[in-house]
Amino acid sequence: MKIFEKVADVREFVTNAKRQGKVIGFVPTMGALHEGHLTLMREAKKQCDVVIVSIFVNPTQFGPNEDYAAYPRTWQQDLELCQSVGVDAVLHPDKDEMYPEDWGTWVEVEGLTGVLCGRSRPTHFRGVTTVVTKLFNIVQPDKAFFGQKDAQQVVVLMKMVRDLNMPLEIVVVPIVRDEDGLAKSSRNGYLTAEQRKAALVLRRALNRADVLARQGESNVDFIQSAVRACIELEPLADIDYVEAYTFPGLQPVTELQQKVLIAVAAKFGTTRLIDNIIIEPAGR
Numbered sequence: 001m002k003i004f005e006k007v008a009d010v011r012e013f014v015t016n017a018k019r020q021g022k023v024i025g026f027v028p029t030m031g032a033l034h035e036g037h038l039t040l041m042r043e044a045k046k047q048c049d050v051v052i053v054s055i056f057v058n059p060t061q062f063g064p065n066e067d068y069a070a071y072p073r074t075w076q077q078d079l080e081l082c083q084s085v086g087v088d089a090v091l092h093p094d095k096d097e098m099y100p101e102d103w104g105t106w107v108e109v110e111g112l113t114g115v116l117c118g119r120s121r122p123t124h125f126r127g128v129t130t131v132v133t134k135l136f137n138i139v140q141p142d143k144a145f146f147g148q149k150d151a152q153q154v155v156v157l158m159k160m161v162r163d164l165n166m167p168l169e170i171v172v173v174p175i176v177r178d179e180d181g182l183a184k185s186s187r188n189g190y191l192t193a194e195q196r197k198a199a200l201v202l203r204r205a206l207n208r209a210d211v212l213a214r215q216g217e218s219n220v221d222f223i224q225s226a227v228r229a230c231i232e233l234e235p236l237a238d239i240d241y242v243e244a245y246t247f248p249g250l251q252p253v254t255e256l257q258q259k260v261l262i263a264v265a266a267k268f269g270t271t272r273l274i275d276n277i278i279i280e281p282a283g284r
């Protein structure tokens with residue numbers, strides 16, 4: 001497995017692979033890899049000839065009071081995990097390689113970033129779309145793999161790729177959960193045992209939405225309130241949002257007549273977790 005720290009070096013690797021007609025798969029990450037990331041890499045291996053993973057904790061997507069400095073960095077373990085699933089190359093640039101001192105260009109998607117996580121993290125998606133654009137330009141993948149857990153990120157990136165005519169396909173991979181139902185996240189490691197147990201309420205609440213939809217409930221406000229009520233029963237959960245939007249349009253919705261994203265974010269102690277489910281009208 002090759003390890004690149006410089007943009008020019010990974011570019012040369014990609015140019016050679018493309019010359020041989022190889023399909024390039026790309027999995028951008030911020031490290032602290034877990035089963036969720038490995039699932040993306042395995043899917044990339046299945047669909048592509050060469051798989052490149054980036055590991056870069058992107059400063060521009062963290063707000064001033066967020067956990068950039070404390071974000072888990074587990075480089076050695078990450079490398080072993082990448083190797084274990086047959087990744088071909090890891091790109092691990094430092095901050096100056098990605099953001100030289102005189103850097104000053106942003107990529108911003110309008111219309112989808114003011115809701116859900118964008119409301120409490122107003123500069124987050126601008127940071128994500130900017131770094132992902134840079135990474136796409138560096139790696140020039142044919143396919144890039146993202147997890148459904150970050151549903152809003154996926155929708156925003158798909159719009160960016162479409163709006164800017166980026167020549168690649170975004171592949172979305174379903175949420176990977178622990179056996180008890182907690183969605184895999186690099187932030188789960190911050191939770192105490194008690195908070196971790198409490199966090200299972202997110203999955204329980206989202207399952208409630210699914211059950212209601214399957215039973216024929218079509219009033220989205222009612223479903224959303226049921227999800228909120230379920231989370232409110234957990235004293236350790238501090239709700240940031242429980243919201244419902246059309247998927248993938250992220251438009252307000254009152255009747256369950258098409259796919260609807262129910263997304264939740266809550267803090268357990270200082271750790272903010274997100275989770276979601278896509279529900280459909282009964283019988284579909």
Ligand code: PAF
Nearest residue numbers: 028029030058128131150
């Ligand atoms: O999902 C993530 O880990 C990050 O937002 C991403 C896509 C790697 C950009 O930094």
